[in-house]
Amino acid sequence: MFLSLCPFDNLVCILLGISFTVWFTLLLVFIIVPAIFGVSFGIRRLYMKTLLKIFEWATLRIERGAKEKNHPLYKPYSNAIIAREPTSLEQEIKEIRRSGSNRDFDSASEFEMSDIFYFARRGVESIMDDEVTKRFSAEELESWNLLTRSNYNFHYISLRLTVLWGLGLLIRYGFLLPLRVTLAFTGVGLLVFLTSVIGLLPNGRMKNFLSEKVHLMCYRICVRALTAIITYHDSENKPKNGGICVANHTSPIDVIILASDGCYAMVGQIHGGLMGVIQRSMVKACPHIWFERSEVKDRHLVAKRLSDHVEDKSKLPILIFPEGTCINNTSVMMFKKGSFEIGATVYPVAIKYDPRFGDAFWNSSKFGMVNYLLRMMSSWAIVCSVWYLPPMSREEGEDAVQFANRVKAAIARQGGLVDLLWDGGLKRGKVKDTFKEEQQKLYSKMLVGTQEDRSRS
Amino acid sequence: MGSRASTLLREEEIEEIKKETGFSHSQITRLYSRFTSLDKGENGTLSREDFQRIPELAINPLGDRIINAFFPEGEDQVNFRGFMRTLAHFRPIEDNEKNKNATTSEPLNSRTNKLLFAFRLYDLDRDDKISRDELLQVLRMMVGVNISDEQLGSIADRTIQEADTNGDNSISFNEFIKVLEKVDVEQKMSIRFLH
Numbered sequence: 112m113f114l115s116l117c118p119f120d121n122l123v124c125i126l127l128g129i130s131f132t133v134w135f136t137l138l139l140v141f142i143i144v145p146a147i148f149g150v151s152f153g154i155r156r157l158y159m160k161t162l163l164k165i166f167e168w169a170t171l172r173i174e175r176g177a178k179e180k181n182h183p184l185y186k187p188y189s190n191a192i193i194a195r196e197p198t199s200l201e202q203e204i205k206e207i208r209r210s211g212s213n214r215d216f217d218s219a220s221e222f223e224m225s226d227i228f229y230f231a232r233r234g235v236e237s238i239m240d241d242e243v244t245k246r247f248s249a250e251e252l253e254s255w256n257l258l259t260r261s262n263y264n265f266h267y268i269s270l271r272l273t274v275l276w277g278l279g280l281l282i283r284y285g286f287l288l289p290l291r292v293t294l295a296f297t298g299v300g301l302l303v304f305l306t307s308v309i310g311l312l313p314n315g316r317m318k319n320f321l322s323e324k325v326h327l328m329c330y331r332i333c334v335r336a337l338t339a340i341i342t343y344h345d346s347e348n349k350p351k352n353g354g355i356c357v358a359n360h361t362s363p364i365d366v367i368i369l370a371s372d373g374c375y376a377m378v379g380q381i382h383g384g385l386m387g388v389i390q391r392s393m394v395k396a397c398p399h400i401w402f403e404r405s406e407v408k409d410r411h412l413v414a415k416r417l418s419d420h421v422e423d424k425s426k427l428p429i430l431i432f433p434e435g436t437c438i439n440n441t442s443v444m445m446f447k448k449g450s451f452e453i454g455a456t457v458y459p460v461a462i463k464y465d466p467r468f469g470d471a472f473w474n475s476s477k478f479g480m481v482n483y484l485l486r487m488m489s490s491w492a493i494v495c496s497v498w499y500l501p502p503m504s505r506e507e508g509e510d511a512v513q514f515a516n517r518v519k520a521a522i523a524r525q526g527g528l529v530d531l532l533w534d535g536g537l538k539r540g541k542v543k544d545t546f547k548e549e550q551q552k553l554y555s556k557m558l559v560g561t562q563e564d565r566s567r568s
Numbered sequence: 569m570g571s572r573a574s575t576l577l578r579e580e581e582i583e584e585i586k587k588e589t590g591f592s593h594s595q596i597t598r599l600y601s602r603f604t605s606l607d608k609g610e611n612g613t614l615s616r617e618d619f620q621r622i623p624e625l626a627i628n629p630l631g632d633r634i635i636n637a638f639f640p641e642g643e644d645q646v647n648f649r650g651f652m653r654t655l656a657h658f659r660p661i662e663d664n665e666k667n668k669n670a671t672t673s674e675p676l677n678s679r680t681n682k683l684l685f686a687f688r689l690y691d692l693d694r695d696d697k698i699s700r701d702e703l704l705q706v707l708r709m710m711v712g713v714n715i716s717d718e719q720l721g722s723i724a725d726r727t728i729q730e731a732d733t734n735g736d737n738s739i740s741f742n743e744f745i746k747v748l749e750k751v752d753v754e755q756k757m758s759i760r761f762l763h
Binding site for chain 1: 598599602605606619620621622623624625626627628629630631634655658685686689690706707710711712713714715719723726727731739744747748750751752753756757758759760761762
């Protein structure tokens, strides 16, 4: 009996060996070698076009299903729910008073009971729809992309659609995910190993050259590990040495996307675990700026290290995300002024993800890092556009905050994002009382202003 | 996240809310999605903290009073029905022409009910009267530290003097209505929806 099993076992072993070799060769030829040299076969773009056609079909199917059942389809509120008039406090309260006033002259009374209407309405408007809280959760899509996580109408799905979805599930988890995980490990492993090796070389042009090549290669492998299809625009404006590159922040993947097209010095806090290992080996090959947790609070120290780095023209441009936290890629929130105070040339970069293929936003209150990466690797693809904007410098008479806002407006305009003044820190923290005090001051001026007129007359 | 929003709200519930508040089907589903995105605890009700998380509401000088309007006496949680009932006060009055339902009771967004909402913002202890003290407290909320006690006191006195007709030194709801009879309440206390 033992003998009869052997040839069968042998056969299985041989088959496994062959399929593994074929698999690995395909991987090498189609993915890793192009990554090393930075060329592309165009497979990913073809894949993207096919997917789009399938999604359109799926959405039509759902709409048909909903019409049959005679129910209105749930359309996500990607647009506003209510109409908000941009009138100021003064204007509105004057209007309210004028409509109820018995008197003829304009500067009527100091206080009217109807003033409260303004605050009541503004308050309820913000309860129905506000500009800030919706930036911290994933954007809702108009069409369905065959992922359960973004489906809002799943009781309208026909059999054909379910089969398609099941097929999609199989492909994504059975084929794409293992492929991507393999690539990810390869990419990260190579990065750690090769940068440590390069770190042994003496400082000089050879070291910088090799470090550049190694970094680019490993990031390109990681890009393929996510099936990221990136379109770079205006590459003539790419950041140069001695400058600071600022971009809007949606997820940790932003780093991989930018770093696979150019070399940057990263800035950040040293972590423990795998992340820390990667950080420590990267810094052996070329100077990145890593801070200890305690040093992060000291703003002067941070500013000093950044400006020292920037002054040394042989060092790579710094990559910074001034929002300080991940936003869901529909808007750009307040830029922290630290990086704009240093006085170096700023190279703004706008990154816009196409949400139809996979939502890249990292909702850190919902998912941890590993969970997030698994979700990324089991989506269809990450499709995004990167625009390199012309460099900007601080102008005469402009302070850091105004400069930051100018850069932010340029990035928002290019990426088609909403430009908000609110702080991304509102994701976790409370809003400052100063804003409420401003409102109170404005209103008080309306009451007291007329008092002064009275005493004069 | 609001991703399962419309499916958790049953059709019968939507119909009931439609009858009670006058909102349309799509308005109700959108507001339900909004409700679930505010409900961080995911237990089907909102607490005061959930409201305070909205930055634009937190900087509104009367933010706390408005939040209070959603919670019935002594309660700390509001469910979706209660949420919609309060929001219904701000529906535009013209919309009533579109759905003539057979309710004989006054719609939630009538002129009187809108005025009642505003009245309750002033009436802190819910005793159906605005006393001088209550008026002062609300005024203090609106102006912050920018006006002195004496000035504020005289503003309050003048307001009560003008409104009070029965001499009890406080403003009842009917006196409140009388003072504001010329104001365009319908427009100023209404929020327009985009479908």
